[in-house]
Amino acid sequence: MAELAVLSASVKAIVHGPLDKVISLVNKEFSLIYGFKKDLEKLRGSLVMIQAFLRDAERRPVGEEAVKLWLQKLEGVAYDADDVLDEMNYKILQHKVKLQKKVESKEAYEFGHQFHIRDVDAYSAAGAVFSHSIARSRETDSVSVDPNVLGRxxxxxxxxxxxxxxxxxxxxxxxxxxxxxxxxxxxxxxxxxxxxxxxxxxxxxxxxxxxxxxxxxxxxxxxxxxxxxxxxxxxxxxxxxxxxxxxxxxxxxxxxxxxxxxxxxxxxxxxxxxxxxxxxxxxxxxxxxxxxxxxxxxxxxxxxxLRKLSEEDCLSILKARAFPGGEAPRELDTIGKKIAAKCQGLPLAANLVGGILRNKGKSEWMLILNEGLSQVNGDENGSSILQILKLSFDHLPTPAAKKCFAYWSIFNKDFNLKKEQVVQLWMAEGFLYSNQGSDVMEKTGIKIFHLLLQNC
Ligand SMILES: Nc1ncnc2c1ncn2[C@@H]1O[C@H](COP(=O)(O)OP(=O)(O)O)[C@@H](O)[C@H]1O
Ligand SMILES: [Mg+2]
Structure with missing residues (x-):
């Protein structure tokens, strides 16, 4: 456990460095010239998320090998990001004189692309931990049933x-x-x-x-x-x-x-x-x-x-998710409206928050509104949905589910794993330890797999 805390602290220190560098790079006019301000901002987002996860890992230290491994992976990711940023800073200095004159666009393009910011693993690791469900990792198909599509x-x-x-x-x-x-x-x-x-x-x-x-x-x-x-x-x-x-x-x-x-x-x-x-x-x-x-x-x-959904539609999604197959109690109407407003017309947000509130009572609804969602304000960059995703991660019911989710998210977005393979990997990592044998572990794993899908 102590070792874990040390590791977590060391990753934290490592994340801090690149984070400062990203911030300073984002602010440099340079990044605008080369059009990767957006990429850097994404990278900053990933690093901020790693920090958030580390805080979480510290708050709930689970003294297991698996968490240590996960932190080690994050550490590697943070180092990768740091290397890229160092290299960028160095190259910026090297090219400064040239830049002040005139740089041909082809050269600028190549220059910008030699860093492969997109390849930095921080993207696929920490970034995907959150963007997982809003994003790119989930392969879609044409037949999946969308229950109760509203307002479209x-x-x-x-x-x-x-x-x-x-x-x-x-x-x-x-x-x-x-x-x-x-x-x-x-x-x-x-x-x-x-x-x-x-x-x-x-x-x-x-x-x-x-x-x-x-x-x-x-x-x-x-x-x-x-x-x-x-x-x-x-x-x-x-x-x-x-x-x-x-x-x-x-x-x-x-x-x-x-x-x-x-x-x-x-x-x-x-x-x-x-x-x-x-x-x-x-x-x-x-x-x-x-x-x-x-x-x-x-x-x-x-x-x-595509326009945002109305607050009424968000409320309906929220209620349907929170009370599957049943009616939501009337006493939740007022608070439900306030929570729905926080979803900002995004059905995914309503789904996620509804998932957190599944079969919960008024006090939990109040807590989510007043604490969990207090920081969520309207913006167009999707950061509120990231906060909601973080919230739903925090509310995964068991440490095992959390670890499984985090581990799963570490895989590259394009890495297609079948359910059974994922569960086998979780077992190999020791997330699903049970003294009742591998059958029970596998069943638990499959339950968690479905739970994670529900929560995404
Ligand atoms: N009109 C709608 N009514 C209810 N739920 C919806 C609606 N549109 C999307 N959803 C739900 O919101 C989530 C995100 O939708 P999705 O179509 O994947 O968004 P996008 O492709 O824009 O990222 C999914 O869980 C989906 O079932
Ligand atoms: Mg989509």
Missing amino acids: DNDKSDLVKTLMRSRDEVVSVIPIVGMGGLGKTTLARLIYNDERIKNYFDARIWVCVSENFDVTKLFAMMLESLTQSHVEVQGREAIVKNLQKAIGVGRYLLILDDVWNDKADKWGDFKRSMEGINTTKGNSIVVTTRSEQVASIVATLPQHF
């Missing part, structure tokens, strides 16, 4: 009409834009499964794109979605030919969920092939994205900006 009737009917009317181009592209947790994927799924859409399009394809926009891989995923069988590793030409066969000559609807690629040339490359694969007019692509920049690159039709 108009969005759905507008989009369905637009998709069925666009026959001027071979491929029309309509982006659904909005911040994480607003319900873009849910809306896309409503459209995809709408009966009119099913009748109108001869083929429907769902691809969860996430951060990795690799054109050949996208074609392979489309082919897999259409044929529902595994696509062997092949060159682009072979995959595209097979895709052409699978799509046929009828109209298709392609949903590209969660697109982050903001490189116009990559998108152009993808779209040109799509236009050649099937030359029938009236094909459509729906792109969901958080980024207006991405949306403006891909759009051929007006963008669909």
Whole structure:
């Protein structure tokens, strides 16, 4: 236990250094020039989150090997971040004179990219611990059932009409834009499964794109979605030919969920092939994205900006989550409204808070409102949802569940693990220790796995 506290303190010290550096770098005009102010801000977010976790680990020291391991991993992450930042500072000095004159944009681009800020593990570790559910780690599918989707009737009917009317181009592209947790994927799924859409399009394809926009891989995923069988590793030409066969000559609807690629040339490359694969007019692509920049690159039709839900809708989501299958007591109405207001129109926030309050009484609702949510104020950067995610992490019922969640989140976003594999790993790490044998451990693990999914 003492060792754990020492380790936690040492990670804390390590995090402090890079955090200061990030802050100073963010403030430097330099980062603006090279366009990675946003990246640095994200990194700062990750480091702040690591700090929050360390505070949590200190508050509830669980003297187990597993926590130590987790802290060690965070330590490694913090060091990685520190190295990158040191290198950046050094390079800034080195280039200062040059920068004051004029730097050609190509050089600037290469300069900015040699640091691979995006690759710093702090992203996938601490960042993903929170962004996990609002974000990129969860692979989506087209069939998942969204119970009680509220307040999206108009969005759905507008989009369905637009998709069925666009026959001027071979491929029309309509982006659904909005911040994480607003319900873009849910809306896309409503459209995809709408009966009119099913009748109108001869083929429907769902691809969860996430951060990795690799054109050949996208074609392979489309082919897999259409044929529902595994696509062997092949060159682009072979995959595209097979895709052409699978799509046929009828109209298709392609949903590209969660697109982050903001490189116009990559998108152009993808779209040109799509236009050649099937030359029938009236094909459509729906792109969901958080980024207006991405949306403006891909759009051929007006963008669909998703609005926040009303407070009443948030309250309904909250109640449905908190009292599954039952009625919420009337005495929670007033306080429920105040909590719903804190969800700021984000269905994900309402879901998370509702999960925390599952089957809880008035005193717990008061506590969450007055303490847990007191810092949550309106902003457009998604930081309030991070606070709500942290809150829901804090409220995971057992230390084992917390450790499992944290450990799971350490995996890179693109790392696909099956439920059984995750549980095996948790067992190997000793999170699920039980003296009743591995069967019991496995069952507990599976319960925790489902619990975590519920809480995300
Ligand atoms: N209109 C809605 N009514 C009720 N719940 C919703 C609604 N839209 C989304 N949700 C829920 O909110 C969460 C986040 O939605 P999601 O579609 O994944 O958001 P995004 O894709 O914008 O990040 C999911 O749990 C989803 O079921
Ligand atoms: Mg989504």
